[in-house]
Amino acid sequence: MSIARHYEAISKAIDANTKVYIDRLREAVAIQSVSAEPEHRQDVVKMLEWAKKKLESLGATAECVPLGTQKLPNGKIIKLPPALFANLGADPNKKTLLVYGHLDVQPAKKEDGWHTEPFELHEKNGKLYGRGSTDDKGPILGWINAIETFQHCKINIPVNIKFCLEGMEESGSLGLEEALRERKDTWLADVDFTCISDNYWLGTKKPCITYGLRGVSYFSIEVIGCKQDVHSGTFGGSVYEPLADVMWMLSQLTDLDGTIRIDGLYDLVSKVTVEERKLYESIDFDEEEYRMTIGAKQLNRHSKSELLMNMWRYPSLSIHGVEGAFDGQGAKTIIPAKCTGKFSIRLVPNMDGETVEKLVLGYLDKLWEQRGSPNQYRAYQNHTGRYWLTDFKHPHYQCGARAIKRVFGVDPDYTREGCSIPITLTFEELTGNNVMLLPIGAGDDMAHSQNEKMNVRNYIMGAKLLAAYLLELSSM
């Protein structure tokens, strides 16, 4: 078999280059491309230019596309970092793969609890510690390492590859969707499938492919009592306190176990089929390990399947907080005048945002009437974002699955994520074709947190996986 032979050669070459690849990641981690911190904006630009050179050295044509400006909370207007669009190969007889990734990172300071300097890659016990190692510089370098190896081994890449790399993902991907939308009928027109490596294995040992994400609708309940905050000693007993109203409203949204009380909401949720249920049962997931990792005394569901379903395929409602109330340390005796309670609901198939908004606001209005408070009340939806679900039996996913089997010797778990990755929906919509989430990092990589790391094994096997996946795409 040609794929097997080619893979053999590539795998060997990747193993031989481990040190080079780690040094490459070291170089990338050292660039402090923190998109949330304007003082690092030039580092984000530098990071994109670094990647542009790397892609060009592989023979790609690459362009840094300006995305306009951003208004900071202090009113200052600064330039957004550009997006990096690149093409590798333009063979009309080949299919075209779109690869997405981001080169910006979350903020990190040693004093936040890092054991080593966050922007110096530190190798210890087979782990590569450093900000961006797993989110998302490591996976992007996985592509570069894989493609370089194809060329080194003089093996033909069976697809054209387009790269869409951005520098604002950790700050809302400002400007990117507009830029992509403008290129829907040009640059994106010939994309046949999209692959994104920006999520993680469920656990630490078994690879997976991700075929679903939850959406989210965010709501606010605003109650106004007096025209300004008043002293609870002087005024307590004379006024209807708006915070008491907000607390009561928020307390009526869920049962103890998180079951949502909003009438009709669960009717929107697609029923679990026997086949789907089986899927959860076979997934490699240790509830007890999960519980220990997050430090919870008890989890919300008692079996593995029920827990995974509750995180992935059922809606959940979380109360986030109250704006306008006393939130500091210590004791302050205030009756807040205007309080805004905030909560959000995760959306799953087939909950459409519009119907959810109607049901939620209807329920809140009914609650408010039941409350009978004379205060001023307003409930509204802040924003909504769709869920995403695709068919993992799609031939494109089967390429990913075969690649995993080849590299790791196991069939992948098919997983979903409880959170949103909005760009997934954008690519699906704009290309009209299949999108696959193919994670490379492990479930304990601590993206966004202190001591983010990528295992050396995941980094090297990840390059092999991406190479094997590229080989499999010859069948598409």
Add this chain to the structure above:
Amino acid sequence: MSIARHYEAISKAIDANTKVYIDRLREAVAIQSVSAEPEHRQDVVKMLEWAKKKLESLGATAECVPLGTQKLPNGKIIKLPPALFANLGADPNKKTLLVYGHLDVQPAKKEDGWHTEPFELHEKNGKLYGRGSTDDKGPILGWINAIETFQHCKINIPVNIKFCLEGMEESGSLGLEEALRERKDTWLADVDFTCISDNYWLGTKKPCITYGLRGVSYFSIEVIGCKQDVHSGTFGGSVYEPLADVMWMLSQLTDLDGTIRIDGLYDLVSKVTVEERKLYESIDFDEEEYRMTIGAKQLNRHSKSELLMNMWRYPSLSIHGVEGAFDGQGAKTIIPAKCTGKFSIRLVPNMDGETVEKLVLGYLDKLWEQRGSPNQYRAYQNHTGRYWLTDFKHPHYQCGARAIKRVFGVDPDYTREGCSIPITLTFEELTGNNVMLLPIGAGDDMAHSQNEKMNVRNYIMGAKLLAAYLLELSSM
């Protein structure tokens, strides 16, 4: 009658000096003695020294007593402003009056919504605008103006006067109680009665004397779920969310109309007698004006008496907020790991703090059991302060009442305050004698708020009232 004749002379002299007194208040307001702002600490000291000189020019012996240091939230340690203790007269044949007041003020910035510079006294339509004009520099100057006039008119003051003036009242009176406690058997030993002018008329027209204050017990409900905040997308549906627990607990404390649900709490409250009820009925108080002032759509009680009783002689429970939850603007999708809900209960006769603590914590524990959440829970009392109630038929109060009748031509209303003035209890305890709250400012003076003012009329009539009161003390 000698008092009438003396009052006549003093009243005329005060009228003649109106401009001098206003300029004196202008001088005091110009010193930015903001105790909460360490950068103004020297201004607080300057203000106390200014007052020391004024008292000395009246013939008093005065001393600025150091009160030690204060640790700021940032860890820095700075000197507390001293307390100003002064004696005017030491005639062993006279009784001794203690006068308390504070010379520090709340912070104020023009951009907060002041129509004029807060630290420049601005006279308009018979009102003296400026920070501290009514709280509490104006009333202290009332004493100085009154005493000066006695001397100017060569009228004997029938009592020795001791002054206790502080510079940290708006920041918790740090250090003062200890300094007073040390002087219990020395400086305070011969005090026969105490008078404090640091509260306000109920309305804007009728003078009053205040004979009661509510106490306060402050509580926290702390619930811990995970070991760190987690993303509601990724983790929502798998954990018992501590904020939902806290919201539910807080929602179970009161009924809509503020009635407190804590078992046994109302049993502690003294019953209203027919005589007491009559008192509220005759008080000059316009509910509709009050409602409009605070901008509430509807008040919590429907008759004047019920409303006043609910603010003064019944407990009230206010929820203040939650520490640890999302409290900013906009939308953040977090499941907070540790949330602390905060509320306080105003104490009235005969609710003793210890019993209240027991009842509240018992009720919270019962609620928590009812909730059945597996999260980590702890409820505790942050602090407690006693209510204060005295007998307004005391001869000392009758001196105040006769003075009001003389100056304003009306009998005073006898009022309480819903809030605490802890120093009242301190003086009552340490001197073992009667304490009277004799307000000078009007109910719409906006202490602590923007555009704080004192009416020229209240300022001038206030000096006359204090003089008339001093004359009446000859009967004690």
